[in-house]
Amino acid sequence: DQQVKQNSPSLSVQEGRISILNCDYTNSMFDYFLWYKKYPAEGPTFLISISSIKDKNEDGRFTVFLNKSAKHLSLHIVPSQPGDSAVYFCAASASQYGNKLDFGAGTILRVKS
């Protein structure tokens, strides 16, 4: 049973514009959410995270928004760069479950120059 869902398999954006990647979850026990970026044949690279006590977290060009009532989070990348082209995974964990991360299926982001 997939508890973290990324419903958009792919997204194409022009360089310099905003990229918005979405993620939905079903388990209300999740209290920590992370975004990872992944290139083929490499491990995921941590990008940014947010705790359930916040609704927004920023780090440079990356901002994550959390809407707990809707069980929805999004990653905004502004401005998008060609080097951002990769697969982006949303992940969630619940403190009581320890370090078990539940991942979404991923969204392929293509930034066109």
Next chain:
Amino acid sequence: KAGVTQTPRYLIKTRGQQVTLSCSPISGHRSVSWYQQTPGQGLQFLFEYFSETQRNKGNFPGRFSGRQFSNSRSEMNVSTLELGDSALYLCASSLRTGGIDTQYFGPGTRLTVL
């Protein structure tokens, strides 16, 4: 600080064999988790080790096992390999100081079962 390292990077085995994969966490990290990535199932949690004890386990058969050493290095073992075990096996480490914890991943081991 060096990142998470995994060896070997690539491995080819045949059905019925067993395999051992190794993971060295980031220095100072005491928790090591293992994940399997396949095209059909995505990234799935296998198990987590902390202070040489398995703390958490995913829904995988008993053929999948692991252990952690006193220096926090970890190994995972898959016995009686099946074709469906072909996957990218990822190791992640974290500080595990309690509460919220960020996991950092290694480059993975690509296992092909023929």
